[in-house]
Amino acid sequence: MKVVCKDKCDHHAQLENNAYYFSFFENSGNPNIGTIGLELLKNFKKKGVTPSSLVFDFLRIGLAINAADQVCDRSHSPDGWTRQIDLEVSLCNPEKWEDTKEDLIKLLKKLTGDFWRLSFIQSNKEFKWDTPHPSKLKPYENATCVSLLSGGMDSLIGGIDLYEKGEKPLFISQVVKGDRQKQIQYAKALKSTDRHFQWSHATKLRSRGERSSRARSIVFYSFALIASELLKSTKTKKIVVPENGFISLNIPLNLGRFGSLSTKTTHPIVLESLENIWKSVGLDVQLVNPYQFMTKGEMIKNCNNQKLLKRYLSTTTSCSRYLTYGYKHCGRCVPCLVRRAAFLASGFPDKTKEYAVKKIAKGGIEKDANDISAVAMACIMRDKKGVKYFRGALAFADAENYSRYEKVVDTGIFELQALLQQHKVIS
Template sequence: MISPDTARFWWRAVPKERPKGAGWRAVDESDFREREDRVTGRQSLTGPVPGWADDLLRTARAVFLADRLVRRDASPDRWTRHFTLSLPVTDPERWQEAAVPVLEPLLRALTGDVWTLEFRQLPQRPTQVLFPGDDARRAREVALFSGGLDSLSWAAQRAADARRGPLLLVTFAERKPQKRVQQPAHEAVRALAKRLVRQITVPGQTPQAHGSTLERSARSRGLLYAALAVRAAAAEDVTVLHAPENGQLALSPPPSRQAEGETEGEAEEGAVGGLPASVVHPWLLHLLNQLIQAVAGTVRVKNPLLYDTCGEVCQAALAAGLGRDDLERTLSCAAAPARRPGPDIVNCGLCYACLVRRSGLLHANGADATPYEAAPWLLPADHRRTELWRALELWLERPEFTADDLVAELPLPPRTHAEPLLEVVEHGRDELRRLVRSAPRMEETA
């Protein structure tokens, strides 16, 4: 039974399609600001996109659109919302029977909301325009490339490996960060490349507000980003998609659950890294891979940096040939000033992702010359934006991080050993402790 406060969205298979029944809100590609042909059109793919990959992307787009169009503060608890989505796919029976049991828990864990998915027959496959087939250009590896520390480090390491074929980087572009961060990061990778490096840049998906205020937490954005890259990997006939994120952020241990002031509705549009339900958390990646397998998909998503701290990721980037300035130009922030109007400051310096970033650069370089919006240790002690810093200091005073802490919010996948993950967290805590000890001195000498 559908609750009366459930938001019901019907994704139109064709522009003039009408929802069957009352209470639905019809949505489609036109509800995004970006031109459709720049999102799913010609993108230098060397092969056709399988139906299941198009279906996955359509589902992720509908989820993201619903997520942004329904405000959390209108819910009884000012957070949890209820959604029902009706979506057209190539094989509705498979999606309904095999995918829904995995997809609905995935969305619940990712967004904190309650989701009901209904699938119906897609009347026709999307039209695809492909570049002429060229096996020499076909990717042998595909990776997400955001322009952050983690994706830059991984791309630099892989690009320098001359033994492999072409590397395809999939970038989810954003207007200001693309010019300030993503383009310079890609140029730094190309300068080190000993193999062909291709890039697909997909414009950021911005819903049409139609006069209302969009929800800002945007927890489903990571799934949309992953689905875009899975689609590209499937078209290139690559079976593993790399989604690099250091273990400190991927595991999201305390105090990151208190990060970003998110419960106050202050998380910025596009804030994904470092939030409590990052899509690259091992459990969510496990569910995502189960979902792909359930719809007969051929791509597996893997986080190659799960067992690395941010400092170790930075060290690997330097060893691959990147310079300190390359690392300091990256975007790590979960509430990035780079996404807001105003001065060209890229990272806030206060969120959990920025604090991990500061500790990683300090570990690798002995210093961090990144220009931040603010430093938490220089703000008044009662300033609301120092809450996370104070929580971090208390958390680091705890003698150890236990296996129970590791699974307090989300479980680990079957046959996943906790010990190596606990080591990552403890090594990351050591890096953060050094940041806490060095912070005032670092600011005095900056």
Template sequence: MRLLCAPPAVGRLNEAGAIRIMLYGQAGADERGSAGAAVRNVIRKERLAPALRAWDLLSIAMSVMAADAAGQRKESPDGWTREFEMEIAVSDPVFWNAAAGMLTGMLGFLTTDRWVFRFIAGGAAPQPPAQVFVPPENSVVLLSGGLDSLSGAIDLAAQGSRPVAISKTVRGDGAKQVNFAASIGGGLRHFQFNDNAKVPVTDDTTQRARSIIFLSFGVLVASALASYHAGAMVPLYVCENGFIAINPPLTGSRLGSLSTRTAHPYFLAQFQDVLEAAGLRVEIRTPYATKTKGEMLKKCADQPLLQAFAAGSTSCGRFQRYNYRHCGRCVPCQVRRAAFLAWGVQDTTEYVFEALGRDDSDHAGFDDVRSVGMALAAAKGDGFDEWLGSALCWPQIQERAALNEMLRRGLGELGALHVKYGVK
């Protein structure tokens, strides 16, 4: 699949063999897609002046999001791996063409697709406003509306930090993102963005590339902060528990990107390499890389605040499918429920499928529950290290011994959940 992603001014609107994605503009025709107009408007409204290469990175991320939506995995030869040829307009095509191999490797790991990039001139970075607003904060934290990012932002505020909170608005989570940001540390400066990537075909829903846009939003704002303009390195906090970040394949059928890699340490290391090559002084920090979700909750610095908001956070991988309710049985839901159990705080979240161990016609299709059960059985029968296999074999992964032990404890939390519900 070939995509041409550029602002309207680039022209080439009806090029044969390519899906035209209008960056920072409207599609203008049914056969075209679009992305980014709303982001540009937010930046203009807030009078921010991000770095040019941060804008380029955002253009690349939005183009990837459009491709991820347009490419139908079921139509690929193996039912999963897709091939993309991306032509993207940026402000510095010479640099990005030189860095194309880094992007190919990073996205190949993240999505298990094949990516080819070519960059052209014509990228649209809005002109800085006459009166630029330079936020005084010196760090950024991603605030998704999930339980981990909530707990992490609470910890940062308790430590005396006042990061700018960055959210990617997702239907069902926008209001809680605003509420969380307003309640942490007396209120954090908060920006909500949405790439609004729309394609002229039926959307593929696997969304394996989604973390690149969230990170790019964070980089964009980080490069607009006062400390960045003063020449400092700006921390970008990704507060994700280590177990779900590595997301070890539970069974042999969940290898590769069948288990999502949105915050995998190898992917984040590759993303950091891109930032460094681009001269973007933003450092990704993952303070909970060696913590389980239960450990994050137990050690959160403001327990009353966390307990007040925890049940209202979102963890479910099928949240929209179940009318903005937690299904209770996908892997993220099981990790969430196990964390509450380890935390020792009553979980008042409403789950569509509360009884994990029930086996009847109303509770059929528990594939993820069976997968966790199989992982627990394999770790018990063949040994934990045999079950874990090559999950930590990737280069650039640090603290392997600590990660190994964290994964062992995380699997133990899931085991306690299955015991509680009598899963067999």
């Protein structure tokens, strides 16, 4: 599967058969060429964002990876999952990223489970950024870090905790249907409206593509990297990725969920790998997950402003099938089960507007994987063999932190077990 992402001026009139084409930031005029980020540069200008060529090139790499991940249908692969993706991307300075290709390929293999080939070529388009008026940059003068604000529970807690500690984050949101207004609402509650960026990759496919979207986080991190250049600190710049440790590890709950069948978008190895790629090209930026060793329930209990959290907690989005269920929580996917377990463990009333599956024991088996069964099996195996049963998923951990990773897995499963027992799924 070949995917080509270039600027409008670099596309040839004749296109190869069996290849997918995208144009960065503007429509090529060819209906067979998709588009990426049509409004992005306009939004950058509006916010006074003028990225360096190095950071701008990583954004292009991230956007291209996401486009390839979306357009290459897994059902066309021999095993129905593993793809061979040949991605060509035009950059302002491709030579600066040549030495990172193998590390990027390893990272993508971890994220998506596919075999990738990356080609970086020279773009013929010259990008010139206007010097922004000082008034546009004034809100960012005292910013201390960048933090992701998705509309989910963990990023809200992360934002509250930063605010309560006196930090002044630049909040980055990736626009997703159903969450735009929530993101705005949370930024306003954190008195950060003028430090809040809502950007969209706006990838337009010429046909329906792949829905698994394992590499989508690369764009989110790309946006955060763009914003990090607004930080005035001469020290290492910090991007905060708030995610509870249990979901971050996303351990395989049964034998059918190893590798890329479980998403790894905030896994510590992914964050470390991406950070090292940035450092190798001279970008001194650190990716930090302050909740790596907390469960979702513990994050709620330890939040530094319980009153503010109570006001918004039930309005957050957790569901992996939120759009599929008409902008409501399904109540039965792993993220929904972790969410419901966290409410139970923390003692916070769950006032989520509606779960499609209210009674978990009657959740049934859908076309997708049976997450209720997988969670139940994980709880049973923990009871039988202890947390050591999941040690294969922790093989990456160093000796210093191994017991802490083990504890977050054990506590996370314990929270889920209490939920399933309450709903009489297990005894």
